[in-house]
Amino acid sequence: MSEESESTAYDAPVTGASSRPASITAVPVRHPWRWVGSLVLLVLGAMLVNTLVFSQTQQPHQSGSRFGWNIVGTYLFSSQVLHGVVITIELTVISMVAGILIGVLLAVMRLSKSRLISSVAWGYIWFFRGTPVLVQIIFWFNIAALYPVLRLGIPFGPSLYTVDVNSILTPIVAGALALSLNEGAYMSEIVRAGIISVDEGQAEAAHSLGMSRLSALRLIVLPQAMRLIIPPTGNETISMLKTTSLVSVVAVSDLLEATNSISAQNYDVIQLLIVASLWYLAMTTVLSVGQYYLERHYARGSTRELPLTPMQQLKRNIRHVKPVVTPNEERVIGADHE
Amino acid sequence: MSNAGSTPMVKAEHVHKSFGSLEVLKGIDLEVAPGEVMCLIGASGSGKSTFLRLINHLEKLDAGRLWVDGELVGYRQVGDKLYELKDKEICSKRSEIAMVFQRFNLFPHLSVRENVTIGPVKVKHQNAKEAAQRAESLLERVGLSDKIAAYPNQLSGGQQQRVAIARALAMDPKLMLFDEPTSALDPELVGEVLDVMRGLADEGMTMVVVTHEMGFAREVGDSLVFMDDGQVLERGNPKEVLMNPQHERLRSFLSKVL
Numbered sequence: 001m002s003e004e005s006e007s008t009a010y011d012a013p014v015t016g017a018s019s020r021p022a023s024i025t026a027v028p029v030r031h032p033w034r035w036v037g038s039l040v041l042l043v044l045g046a047m048l049v050n051t052l053v054f055s056q057t058q059q060p061h062q063s064g065s066r067f068g069w070n071i072v073g074t075y076l077f078s079s080q081v082l083h084g085v086v087i088t089i090e091l092t093v094i095s096m097v098a099g100i101l102i103g104v105l106l107a108v109m110r111l112s113k114s115r116l117i118s119s120v121a122w123g124y125i126w127f128f129r130g131t132p133v134l135v136q137i138i139f140w141f142n143i144a145a146l147y148p149v150l151r152l153g154i155p156f157g158p159s160l161y162t163v164d165v166n167s168i169l170t171p172i173v174a175g176a177l178a179l180s181l182n183e184g185a186y187m188s189e190i191v192r193a194g195i196i197s198v199d200e201g202q203a204e205a206a207h208s209l210g211m212s213r214l215s216a217l218r219l220i221v222l223p224q225a226m227r228l229i230i231p232p233t234g235n236e237t238i239s240m241l242k243t244t245s246l247v248s249v250v251a252v253s254d255l256l257e258a259t260n261s262i263s264a265q266n267y268d269v270i271q272l273l274i275v276a277s278l279w280y281l282a283m284t285t286v287l288s289v290g291q292y293y294l295e296r297h298y299a300r301g302s303t304r305e306l307p308l309t310p311m312q313q314l315k316r317n318i319r320h321v322k323p324v325v326t327p328n329e330e331r332v333i334g335a336d337h338e
Numbered sequence: 339m340s341n342a343g344s345t346p347m348v349k350a351e352h353v354h355k356s357f358g359s360l361e362v363l364k365g366i367d368l369e370v371a372p373g374e375v376m377c378l379i380g381a382s383g384s385g386k387s388t389f390l391r392l393i394n395h396l397e398k399l400d401a402g403r404l405w406v407d408g409e410l411v412g413y414r415q416v417g418d419k420l421y422e423l424k425d426k427e428i429c430s431k432r433s434e435i436a437m438v439f440q441r442f443n444l445f446p447h448l449s450v451r452e453n454v455t456i457g458p459v460k461v462k463h464q465n466a467k468e469a470a471q472r473a474e475s476l477l478e479r480v481g482l483s484d485k486i487a488a489y490p491n492q493l494s495g496g497q498q499q500r501v502a503i504a505r506a507l508a509m510d511p512k513l514m515l516f517d518e519p520t521s522a523l524d525p526e527l528v529g530e531v532l533d534v535m536r537g538l539a540d541e542g543m544t545m546v547v548v549t550h551e552m553g554f555a556r557e558v559g560d561s562l563v564f565m566d567d568g569q570v571l572e573r574g575n576p577k578e579v580l581m582n583p584q585h586e587r588l589r590s591f592l593s594k595v596l
Contacts, residue, residue, distance in 0.1 A: 205443035208394055209457040209509060210433025212425055219460060223447045301446045301489035 071271040075262060076278065084258030085279050091176055091244040091254060096237050098180035103187025108217065110192055121188065128185035134246050136182055141174040141250040175247035183240060190232045194225030226298040234291035238284045255279055345408040347372045347513050347544045348393060352402035355388055362388045364568035365402065370513075375545045377555035377576065380565035381591060386548040389565070390515050393546065394435040395428055406435065407512060433461050436506030440518040442498040444490040444505070450477065451486045454505045462509070469508070476504040480534050496527030503534055514538065516547040532558075552596055556580055564588045 153159030206216035248257035
């Protein structure tokens, strides 16, 4: 293997080898402070690993590791915690999907030529961004105090259908509703930023082909706006994942509520917070990976070469180790970096 | 022009347009016959592009009348009253008029093939397969059949503008508007775009071309219009107008451009 690759390495620069001067060999600049910094970081890292893994508990009459990893392990996959994880995922997905839909609608409304429509959207955003989401969750949970019965019918006229509000607005519905309405306000600004970033000539070209305003938005403007919309939306989703923990105030048994209720019984507060944090970390990691691929998808046409996926990068690295790269291919790969 | 009997493709009567307090067009009267290639020249700010954009109703006219193929642009006349057209009607009229932009305005998120087929498929509801075949032959015509799978920003400016022309042709327009189609191009790429336009003119396409390419105007244009300060100052056979300008303003303009 290594012999073969050496031989290609010598073969490659055959043309013009005579005219090319010898490669530069110079004494590199020394960076002593880098070494000092690295050493300090190494020591700090060792201390972190030591306290996390090896140090013993300081509590009297107890044994085991300081962080109580065995307790963490006991509860990490307990059914109560897993149920909380499912609730958290449900709330995140529902709130983000609804929030994005509301956000797109509000963004389009704000860009409307009608003053009334754009002010309504502005007012919505002003209200829902201006009040704490915690207040909104508690508000929707208690809305039955104001409107005990929901009536569907003709405005100011007879009602055709009535329903008890408390029976619809269960804690989880109230939580999802509050989170969705709140998220819609934030998403609308993100979507609007994306839309106005697209060159006006794009909509004009679409209109000159005979597209309606709606088709131009859907087929031409929004797909291009996605490149700007996705990164902050990824932020919002990750933020939402953690914001869902606020619904525990209205007794929804999400992840944090599950771990809190366990630690309320066994007093292992830190261990159960670690359980919750590990789950939150795992979920945000999945989301970050998803975001990477989504961004890559919408980068089509905006960069000359799409960035490689980690898998492709790995394959290319393996291929580089093997001596199968022909000089021709090498030239193409080199061109990518221009 | 000489086709006295037929309906003019474009007819403008006292067309006025203002942006705020700035009056850009101060009464334009023009006629473009079917099959005619009319070139509009003039300094920037003279209102050429605005006039072009009025023709496919990207801008609304303030006063006067504008017809395309015998039909009012943007309005319906019943008796003495004008009714604004619905968005849908405006869209269907625009789909018969193609426009080529100075900055190409290709859709960067779509491949060359998709750029050419999106109009026929999404607006005219053509069969996707037929549209793709048509796109291939149109791209071959503009000399870009090898770029069908590329994305716009992988192409040179001249290639992008030729794709834009193919995209416009895919709608089978009865009238094509060109808004300074070569002004954003490197000098050496101008020729390839003008060649395509010359081919279209030879096939009898009705074209209104805002341009600074006097050579193209002289050789390909059937008529030449010089606009200045929102008005038509001179119009006529391109060779005569360019050889023998009547107005001092046109003489000084030509001395700077030629």
